[in-house]
Amino acid sequence: MTENEILDIFRKHSALLEGHFILSSGLHSDRYVQCALVLQHPRVAEQLCSHLAEKLRHLGVTVVAAPALGGVLVAHEVARVLGVRALFTERQEGAMTLRRGFSLDPGEPALVVEDVITTGLSTRETIQCVEQAGGKVVGVGALIDRSGGAADLGLPKAALITLKIQNYNPAECPLCQAGIPAVKPGSRTGKRSGDPMIG
Numbered sequence: 001m002t003e004n005e006i007l008d009i010f011r012k013h014s015a016l017l018e019g020h021f022i023l024s025s026g027l028h029s030d031r032y033v034q035c036a037l038v039l040q041h042p043r044v045a046e047q048l049c050s051h052l053a054e055k056l057r058h059l060g061v062t063v064v065a066a067p068a069l070g071g072v073l074v075a076h077e078v079a080r081v082l083g084v085r086a087l088f089t090e091r092q093e094g095a096m097t098l099r100r101g102f103s104l105d106p107g108e109p110a111l112v113v114e115d116v117i118t119t120g121l122s123t124r125e126t127i128q129c130v131e132q133a134g135g136k137v138v139g140v141g142a143l144i145d146r147s148g149g150a151a152d153l154g155l156p157k158a159a160l161i162t163l164k165i166q167n168y169n170p171a172e173c174p175l176c177q178a179g180i181p182a183v184k185p186g187s188r189t190g191k192r193s194g195d196p197m198i199g
């Protein structure tokens, strides 16, 4: 699968939107990624994640970890292809933790995967968490790296799609200045805000 074919899969499931969006951070953006819309189709999830798994197979891991919730399905599907365990970290009072009795062997080679890498922050926290539990993270994977490849984790990294998505402070957003109505994707109604959010 080429990057364009993968992009088409995301567009077909409305998982990659182009327009003018208000992100949950309050920043504005010209593109919006919602991996849950492709992952809701198990066959598509399997297809995408096996492609990602093959890019990381050479690292020889025995466990795949991901931060909940977004990464859970990706870890599970990648682990299925590699024939290894999948586990997830989750936030407890703000701190990324490994719960539910999950454990790693001392020095166990691990992958950390995500649906989307934005700044790399949650990936970094997950790496820390796995290493505190005794594992050795040897690589990172994501369906989409929306940092344009800028999120440097100091480890081998694979992504199916690398995009440079620009975020704007609302006061400086060129799309607002052009009078394009802003949309809050994934909101309860899924409807346009109808509010141009000028200024």
Ligand SMILES: [Zn+2]
Pocket: 020, 028, 029, 168, 170, 173, 174, 175, 176, 177, 182, 197
């Ligand atoms: Zn805007």
